[in-house]
Amino acid sequence: MEILIILVVVGALVFDFINGFHDTANSIATSVSTKALKPRHAILLAAIMNFVGAMTFTGVAKSISKDIVDPFTLENGSVVILAALISAIFWNLLTWYFGIPSSSSHAIIGSIAGAAMASAGFGALNYTGFLKILEALILSPILAFAVGYIVYSIFKVVFKNANLAKTNRNFRYMQIATAALQSYSHGTNDAQKAMGIITMALIANGYLGANADVPFWVQFSCALAMGLGTSVGGWKIIKTVGGKIMKIRPINGVAADLTGAAVIFGATFLHVPVSTTHVISSGILGVGASHRLKGVKWDTAQRMLITWVITLPISAAIAAICFFILDLFF
Numbered sequence: 001m002e003i004l005i006i007l008v009v010v011g012a013l014v015f016d017f018i019n020g021f022h023d024t025a026n027s028i029a030t031s032v033s034t035k036a037l038k039p040r041h042a043i044l045l046a047a048i049m050n051f052v053g054a055m056t057f058t059g060v061a062k063s064i065s066k067d068i069v070d071p072f073t074l075e076n077g078s079v080v081i082l083a084a085l086i087s088a089i090f091w092n093l094l095t096w097y098f099g100i101p102s103s104s105s106h107a108i109i110g111s112i113a114g115a116a117m118a119s120a121g122f123g124a125l126n127y128t129g130f131l132k133i134l135e136a137l138i139l140s141p142i143l144a145f146a147v148g149y150i151v152y153s154i155f156k157v158v159f160k161n162a163n164l165a166k167t168n169r170n171f172r173y174m175q176i177a178t179a180a181l182q183s184y185s186h187g188t189n190d191a192q193k194a195m196g197i198i199t200m201a202l203i204a205n206g207y208l209g210a211n212a213d214v215p216f217w218v219q220f221s222c223a224l225a226m227g228l229g230t231s232v233g234g235w236k237i238i239k240t241v242g243g244k245i246m247k248i249r250p251i252n253g254v255a256a257d258l259t260g261a262a263v264i265f266g267a268t269f270l271h272v273p274v275s276t277t278h279v280i281s282s283g284i285l286g287v288g289a290s291h292r293l294k295g296v297k298w299d300t301a302q303r304m305l306i307t308w309v310i311t312l313p314i315s316a317a318i319a320a321i322c323f324f325i326l327d328l329f330f
Helices: 002-033 039-054 059-067 077-097 102-121 127-158 164-204 214-230 235-244 252-271 274-290 300-327
Strands: none
Touching: 002 039, 002 164, 002 214, 002 252, 002 274, 039 059, 039 164, 039 214, 059 102, 059 164, 059 214, 059 252, 077 102, 077 164, 077 300, 102 274, 102 300, 127 252, 127 274, 164 214, 164 235, 164 252, 164 274, 164 300, 235 274, 252 274, 274 300
């Protein structure tokens, strides 16, 4: 049993590390594409702010550890969690390889649900908590699109008579701050998913009580893994988010960054996990639609949307297969 716990902890940290370089693009793609920050500086900034953000909150981790499945009802909880991690890691690496900004959140949540159902049937899910998380995952990109549209509409009115060159220069400086803010918000939500998984495993195996807080060593190690992963960078996805959705200018980038940070912070304070990929990409789409509908590359958006939709069921199916294989050995 101790070996399984160790494998779960290592797997969760690997997932967090991959999540870091898979989702680096989310927080820095706009600032890199407008040359507000050099790629190396942007990645360093994102890594530091991701770490700081991850050390700030634990509410989302508690939701992950209890709201999808009840750890105490899992007869072989460690195998379920390990299968979920293998599935989510596989999907993240596959979509990263093809440069598709899919959702790490969808991958891990779908994987936990799929592995739990493979273990104990449909009754294993905590439907109240699971549906709450699902609603947040669905509504957050819609909200981000709307907020992005509104924010940029306000910018257009406020700066309609401003000197374009001077405005762009000033907004390029502002992008450094908004990229840092968005990286911080990313850390407050995304790193907590791995924290929740490790905590779930510790609860399921009796190492922690039902209402225990996330241990400090779990929070610190997940924050460090996320920060290190971010420092590696994810160039393929940076190209997609930063240039293949729309041509981003500094004023667009600031509007998109503020939108993403606001929606992610809101979710973190409500203790619900959201897909930072969905939120930030949808914010860029909202800004682009407000700027000029024809300027948005809707074919890229369509490809991203398809990936978002299929991630949950595919990751659930992969996790179920992983569970059946692991169950033969443990």
